[in-house]
Amino acid sequence: MKRKELILFMIVGTGTNSNPQELGFKLLAKKLYSTITKIYPNYVVFFASSKSKQTINYIEEQFEDEGDEFVEGQDYQIVPIEAIDDFSACFEIFESKIWEFDFQNDKDCKIIMDYTSGTKTMSAAMACCGLFYSKDLISVGGDRSTGEVSAGTEVINYQNLYKIYDKFALLRTRYNFNAKRYRTCIDVLDYIVDLNIHKDSFSNLCKSYYAWDNMDFEEAYDYLKNVDIKQREFMDIKDDLKKNLKALGTIVNSRSVNLKNCYILASLINNSIGKAEEYRYDDAIARLYRALELAAQIRLTSYNIKSSDVDVSILSDNNVSDEFIEELKMTEEDGKIRIGLAKDYLLLNELNDDLGKYYVENEKKIKNMTIKRNNSILAHGLESRSKEDFDEFLEVVIDMARKLDKGMNKFLNETKFAKFDLKLELNNL
Structure with a gap:
């Protein structure tokens, strides 16, 4: 395999502090020459x-003394850098050269950056630039008994940055997790090599929330069970994860249909809030519409009534008016009476139920909201909805959900997706 063309970046200081200027230049040249000949x-x-x-x-003289040549333009170039104590200026100059060799050059290059010489600002800027662009960083060490590295004792130290890159990857994962980019999180985690980072648990967490965001409760529960929440990566969200695990466990395992459905409703409402936080208001309102519909269906279940197959005998037993029953019979198709959102709530009103009464009292407002939903590009129209549309719809849905079950605030709290505290210091992770 052909070796990549090796490019060495070096910052050049003004000599050593303990020697006259001319001698300082020569001593520094000797050290830089030593590095160049070691790196080749x-x-x-x-x-x-x-x-x-x-x-x-x-440095040129050093090469000549060894019977070699070191020619400007052929073997090296000098990049002027006058603002030696301006971090941003130094960084931008180093960066411009990385771009030149990496992206504007037809040759396949490998860049090594030596940040040993130069001012402290130059060294810091080169180290940061190398870290930012994932370049090999080297420093020159050796015998420092005189305070500086003695000529002839130079040792090149390659800096192992994998732990730093892993810290950045973990921080990126936390940001992406909060932004609900769970698949991106999983991709970033694959690059982490530090065994002290519990990336398997983190990956299970992301897969769980990805499944939950898509309303796949069983898969979300299975993945969340395999997250070791005692690990330090989850210390700021472990209490929320416990609540989430309880909620998912109830949805998957509870024998109480009503309790299970109430948790699903709460999850759907939180899901819509999450979409709104991403400014996806049409998507969010579509979920709210389903939540409003589900609330009615849950309540009708308590009367043994199914919206997808209404048994009129149950309606008669519950004193529903003959006129309303006849109206429903007119919609019968394939031997089944199927009713939608509005009829669900009107039926509840016929049953003298609080949800039905609330709907009738707010019927005009709710109908206006459902019309907006129907005209949405994600329903039957071409319009886009706004935050104001979402907020208005959310208020009604939460009111309805709380009337459905007095424990709804608890269900909403336990199905709210956990978010990392991004203010935590990275070194604490």
């Missing part, structure tokens, strides 16, 4: 101020 790059990029360019002349 195809090309060197020096970042130097006008004052420090003299050092590079002495």
